[in-house]
Amino acid sequence: MAVITPLLKGLAFTLKRFFSKPITYQYPEQKREPSERWRGLHRLKTENGQLKCVACGLCEAVCPAKVITVEAKETPDGRRFPNRFVVEVTRCIFCGYCQEACPKDAIELTPNYEFCGYTREEFHMTRDVLARN
Amino acid sequence: MLDFLIESILKVLVVFGVLLFVVAYTTWLERRVLGRIQVRHGPNRVGPQGLLQPLADGLKGFFKEDIVPVNADKIVYVLAPVLSIVPALMIVAVIPFGDSFRLFGREITMRITDVNVALLYILGLAGLGEYGVMLGGWASNNRYGLLGSLRTAAQMISYELALGLTLISVIMVSGSLSLVEIVNTQTVWWNAFKQPLAFFLFLICGLAEINRTPFDMPEAEAELACGFNIEYSSMKFAMFFMAEYAHLISLAMIITCLFLGGWYLPFGIPTPGLLKFPVFLAKVFVLVFFFIWERGTFPRLRYDQIMRLGWKWLMPLALANIFVTGVVVTAVA
Numbered sequence: 120m121a122v123i124t125p126l127l128k129g130l131a132f133t134l135k136r137f138f139s140k141p142i143t144y145q146y147p148e149q150k151r152e153p154s155e156r157w158r159g160l161h162r163l164k165t166e167n168g169q170l171k172c173v174a175c176g177l178c179e180a181v182c183p184a185k186v187i188t189v190e191a192k193e194t195p196d197g198r199r200f201p202n203r204f205v206v207e208v209t210r211c212i213f214c215g216y217c218q219e220a221c222p223k224d225a226i227e228l229t230p231n232y233e234f235c236g237y238t239r240e241e242f243h244m245t246r247d248v249l250a251r252n
Numbered sequence: 253m254l255d256f257l258i259e260s261i262l263k264v265l266v267v268f269g270v271l272l273f274v275v276a277y278t279t280w281l282e283r284r285v286l287g288r289i290q291v292r293h294g295p296n297r298v299g300p301q302g303l304l305q306p307l308a309d310g311l312k313g314f315f316k317e318d319i320v321p322v323n324a325d326k327i328v329y330v331l332a333p334v335l336s337i338v339p340a341l342m343i344v345a346v347i348p349f350g351d352s353f354r355l356f357g358r359e360i361t362m363r364i365t366d367v368n369v370a371l372l373y374i375l376g377l378a379g380l381g382e383y384g385v386m387l388g389g390w391a392s393n394n395r396y397g398l399l400g401s402l403r404t405a406a407q408m409i410s411y412e413l414a415l416g417l418t419l420i421s422v423i424m425v426s427g428s429l430s431l432v433e434i435v436n437t438q439t440v441w442w443n444a445f446k447q448p449l450a451f452f453l454f455l456i457c458g459l460a461e462i463n464r465t466p467f468d469m470p471e472a473e474a475e476l477a478c479g480f481n482i483e484y485s486s487m488k489f490a491m492f493f494m495a496e497y498a499h500l501i502s503l504a505m506i507i508t509c510l511f512l513g514g515w516y517l518p519f520g521i522p523t524p525g526l527l528k529f530p531v532f533l534a535k536v537f538v539l540v541f542f543f544i545w546e547r548g549t550f551p552r553l554r555y556d557q558i559m560r561l562g563w564k565w566l567m568p569l570a571l572a573n574i575f576v577t578g579v580v581v582t583a584v585a
Contacts, residue, residue, distance in 0.1 A: 142292070143291075
């Protein structure tokens with residue numbers, strides 16, 4: 120009896136599970152809400168149609184995976200802007216340091232976790248791509 | 253003579269086709285039920301409720317590369333899956349699915365044949381089926397495969413003994429080796445009521461015989477990485493896989509015939525002719541469901557535990573059961 124009772128208990132337990140509702144998210148149709156602070160795809164923020172970024176290079180310096188490349192340029196009226204801003208998303212570790220380091224609050228990690236592509240180049244995201252994200 | 257031949261061939265074709273269909277859908281059932289037990293869905297993408305999954309699996313099996321390892325014993329390696337699946341399908345030849353019905357003025361029995369030594373035939377084929385597993389693991393010249401084969405051999409010897417001994421008590425009660433006769437002695441009291449211990453032991457030994465969890469030592473995924481079938485791919489693997497499920501279904505049918513009164517309802521409730529086959533099917537389904545359910549519940553036994561259970565518990569219990577049954581049968585007679 121001492122041998123059989125635990126076996127029956129186990130069977131009862133699994134039967135209860137059998138009749139319970141699956142907890143699976145059926146992914147493509149049923150999406151999971153990421154948390155508010157989810158660090159997903161990068162975005163360069165804009166203000167009045169202009170990038171907030173002043174190409175100070177702090178994000179480039181702080182990035183532990185060294186995936187950010189910034190090249191600064193100046194407009195004729197002396198305003199700095201990133202002429203080239205590339206994030207290699209495939210190598211990014213999504214630590215969020217770039218967002219933390221930015222003095223102008225110009226880069227952020229959006230909750231978007233669904234991005235894919237067929238070539239590696241698609242993930243070398245340039246300034247204008249990042250602004251649209 | 254000719255009409256007998258035609259009838260037999262048609263029956264074989266129908267039974268064979270239905271069996272393969274059921275085998276395919278048992279894999280679907282198993283995956284769905286295991287999924288639900290683990291609070292997930294299981295395959296539900298291919299077709300409605302995943303019902304076309306077996307087709308997709310079969311198609312995938314066909315298109316996989318068929319590999320024969322360089323150092324394998326080629327003939328035995330190719331022969332092993334066949335040796336595994338053929339006996340598994342042959343067992344069904346002696347199993348009665350129901351009584352008989354009339355079609356075009358002919359009395360058609362719902363079985364391929366009624367052999368008077370059906371139980372011996374089943375035991376023989378069950379033993380033969382294990383050779384496929386043993387030879388497969390040995391011929392692929394792989395350490396895991398060899399270990400799986402060794403375990404199969406050891407497990408087969410320890411459990412077939414207890415299995416045979418349990419059957420003896422059933423034979424003593426029924427007085428026949430033919431499955432039809434055995435079913436016909438159970439119109440009022442099923443053998444499961446007359447022989448509860450034998451039923452329990454046969455269930456355990458049967459599971460061990462078909463290498464089913466919790467006795468799936470030969471293919472223990474965690475330790476042996478699938479054991480005997482580690483080197484098999486494509487349709488050769490699919491044949492082992494189908495043999496496993498064919499064994500599962502035959503075991504369910506054999507238990508139904510031996511212990512659960514075949515196509516009869518319990519306690520002498522009269523079974524209408526039309527209901528006989530559905531009753532049989534329902535019992536088989538319940539057993540198959542139980543086999544899946546227990547797979548989702550019990551962890552695999554350790555090797556020494558399997559040996560201890562077989563030799564120190566099941567064998568003596570089966571012997572004691574024979575002794576008690578013998579005394580009772582003699583006393584009643």
